Amino acid sequence: MSRQYITTAIDYPNAPxxxxxxxxxxxADTVARWFRLxxxxxxxxxxxxxxxxxxxxxxxxxxxxxxxxxxRNVPLYQNLYHRLQISFDFFIRTTDEKTHWPTVIxxxxxLQEAKALEKRTYTGxxxxxxxxxxxxxxxxxxxxxxxxxxxxxVSEENWFLLMQREGEWLKKLLTQKKGGYEIVPSERAQETxxxxxxxxxxxxxxxxxxxxxxxxxxxxxxxxxxxxxCDALTNxxxxxGVLTDRPEAVWWNDEDSEITHVIGKDIARFHALIWxxxxxxxxxxxxxxxxxxxxxxSDGQKMSKTIGNVVEPEEVLKKFGGNPDPLRFxxxxxxxxGNDGDxxxxxxxxxxxxxxxNKLGNLLNRVLVLLKKEGGTLGDCGKDxxxxxxxxxxxxxxxxxxxxxxxxxxxxxxxxxxxxDARKVxxxxxxxxxxxxxxxxxxxxxxxxxxxxFIPSTAQEISRQLGVPYAEKMLEKDFVITAKMKEWGGxxxxxxxxxxxxxxxxxxxx
RNA sequence: CGCGGGGUGGAGCAGCCCGGUAGCUCGCGAGGCUCAUAACCUCGAGGUCGGCGGUUCAAAUCCGCCCCCCGCAACCA
Numbered sequence: 001m002s003r004q005y006i007t008t009a010i011d012y013p014n015a016p017x018x019x020x021x022x023x024x025x026x027x028a029d030t031v032a033r034w035f036r037l038x039x040x041x042x043x044x045x046x047x048x049x050x051x052x053x054x055x056x057x058x059x060x061x062x063x064x065x066x067x068x069x070x071x072r073n074v075p076l077y078q079n080l081y082h083r084l085q086i087s088f089d090f091f092i093r094t095t096d097e098k099t100h101w102p103t104v105i106x107x108x109x110x111l112q113e114a115k116a117l118e119k120r121t122y123t124g125x126x127x128x129x130x131x132x133x134x135x136x137x138x139x140x141x142x143x144x145x146x147x148x149x150x151x152x153x154v155s156e157e158n159w160f161l162l163m164q165r166e167g168e169w170l171k172k173l174l175t176q177k178k179g180g181y182e183i184v185p186s187e188r189a190q191e192t193x194x195x196x197x198x199x200x201x202x203x204x205x206x207x208x209x210x211x212x213x214x215x216x217x218x219x220x221x222x223x224x225x226x227x228x229x230c231d232a233l234t235n236x237x238x239x240x241g242v243l244t245d246r247p248e249a250v251w252w253n254d255e256d257s258e259i260t261h262v263i264g265k266d267i268a269r270f271h272a273l274i275w276x277x278x279x280x281x282x283x284x285x286x287x288x289x290x291x292x293x294x295x296x297x298s299d300g301q302k303m304s305k306t307i308g309n310v311v312e313p314e315e316v317l318k319k320f321g322g323n324p325d326p327l328r329f330x331x332x333x334x335x336x337x338g339n340d341g342d343x344x345x346x347x348x349x350x351x352x353x354x355x356x357x358n359k360l361g362n363l364l365n366r367v368l369v370l371l372k373k374e375g376g377t378l379g380d381c382g383k384d385x386x387x388x389x390x391x392x393x394x395x396x397x398x399x400x401x402x403x404x405x406x407x408x409x410x411x412x413x414x415x416x417x418x419x420x421d422a423r424k425v426x427x428x429x430x431x432x433x434x435x436x437x438x439x440x441x442x443x444x445x446x447x448x449x450x451x452x453x454f455i456p457s458t459a460q461e462i463s464r465q466l467g468v469p470y471a472e473k474m475l476e477k478d479f480v481i482t483a484k485m486k487e488w489g490g491x492x493x494x495x496x497x498x499x500x501x502x503x504x505x506x507x508x509x510x
Numbered sequence: 511c512g513c514g515g516g517g518u519g520g521a522g523c524a525g526c527c528c529g530g531u532a533g534c535u536c537g538c539g540a541g542g543c544u545c546a547u548a549a550c551c552u553c554g555a556g557g558u559c560g561g562c563g564g565u566u567c568a569a570a571u572c573c574g575c576c577c578c579c580c581g582c583a584a585c586c587a
Contacts, residue, residue, distance in 0.1 A: 054586090186527090191515085265515090266586095269584075297580095340515080340580085350535070354535065361546095362549050367545085418552095426545035
């Protein structure tokens with residue numbers, strides 16, 4: 001039993017949430033649920049990154065206050081995550097001056113004391129139309145492609161975080177076997193290490209208020225506002241009050257607390273390079289791992305408003321009558337952690353029909369209906385039909401190979417369907433039939449537990465219909481899968497099944 | 511030579527690190543069953559694993575070169 005602190009990237013709420021956000025939260029939630037179920041003490045945090053020029057600009061366009069904009073949009077995220085049954089314990093907002101700011105400001109001061117910050121003049125090409133600095137890539141013939149105007153050279157004072165000197169140290173941190181900052185899946189580590197090889201540059205850590213006003217002021221330097229790094233990355237620490245006297249800080253400070261950041265591949269470099277550098281210089285311990293997921297395309301193409309293939313999470317929920325499990329199952333089943341994945345309406349419909357409805361739902365139903373006809377009483381559950389499934393499953397889950405773990409659970413479903421046909425269970429003499437059905441019910445009890453981190457409410461519903469005594473407690477945060485529960489026939493007080501109901505209805509049904 | 515990911519039966523993917531019958535879901539064809547949500551089960555057709563070359567008794571899997579697709583390239587969150 002250990003202590004697990006798990007976070008997701010904080011979302012930028014200048015627009016409503018999209019499928020990319022959902023993919024990340026479902027991944028993190030499945031991991032968090034697994035940790036709880038295996039008996040760990042878990043704190044799971046999500047949140048929003050609410051500062052920056054983009055929010056400022058969007059608010060201006062709408063003629064409202066930045067704060068009003070985020071206050072309007074943030075609930076969209078919270079609401080969606082609740083309906084997806086993301087079991088977060090804490091939601092952090094970077095505009096929260098009580099929770100977030102004290103850690104940020106303390107961290108800044110620590111960095112300054114450690115002489116990790118330096119004030120310099122930054123010179124770059126600034127496009128008035130875009131209201132931002134341009135990179136070589138943005139320019140066509142030296143002009144801004146959007147505004148067809150040459151950007152002007154602008155100089156401004158910035159605080160910089162000194163990163164150049166950290167290359168060797170970072171490389172060691174990211175590659176050392178024990179006690180390092182592990183990148184999962186390991187394939188993702190390569191590009192980050194390659195970046196270090198190319199040499200690191202110092203990063204801008206603040207901007208003048210004239211360029212960025214919507215942010216946290218730099219302490220003791222009026223006119224400077226913190227740039228995204230110190231503000232946003234620090235949420236992981238501020239959420240538990242690192243560098244303050246809040247008691248939750250144990251989640252971070254305790255040596256035996258494991259810290260996992262779940263993020264997308266696009267921001268891996270910041271989390272792998274800038275964040276540890278900040279922590280090191282501030283004298284705060286390092287996280288344990290970075291769990292990186294890929295991107296979601298839609299029908300094979302990048303989701304984009306111009307192509308018009310953007311999929312709204314709300315639409316997907318609506319299609320399945322508000323049930324988040326088809327979407328949760330789809331993401332976990334179809335997309336190996338770390339890989340890019342594709343969302344298509346056709347595919348999710350197929351997965352729903354084939355896996356959830358026909359294989360899983362139908363299995364539960366045929367077993368329960370048969371059992372009901374026999375009086376619904378359970379006898380001895382007979383020969384173990386699970387074998388090493390729990391072991392394989394747990395190994396996969398512990399290694400964050402969620403797709404493999406889910407496949408292991410579905411293998412039992414398919415096996416049970418095959419078995420029913422091979423044995424012609426429905427045609428057996430009464431005594432034998434009863435014995436076989438008890439065995440099948442026991443298989444389903446295990447299946448329900450195996451599915452619990454992935455599709456929690458469906459898993460609970462399966463156990464309810466089976467009449468398993470612990471069914472009502474399964475969604476509580478302190479519910480733990482005990483050794484007894486994993487044992488074949490381990491649930492001695494379970495003698496009677498409940499009423500069969502359709503688990504997943506056909507989509508075409510009214 | 512900027513960095514990284516990918517190219518596997520009609521579609522979408524796994525396998526590749528640790529070489530040795532090419533696996534899964536869907537689709538297609540035939541059959542079985544009727545307990546069940548027209549669901550379930552069995553069998554089958556369909557792949558020169560992007561191309562060329564190398565290593566090896568043996569390569570989708572290791573090495574080299576080439577072609578194609580997709581992200582990122584640091585102030586953009």
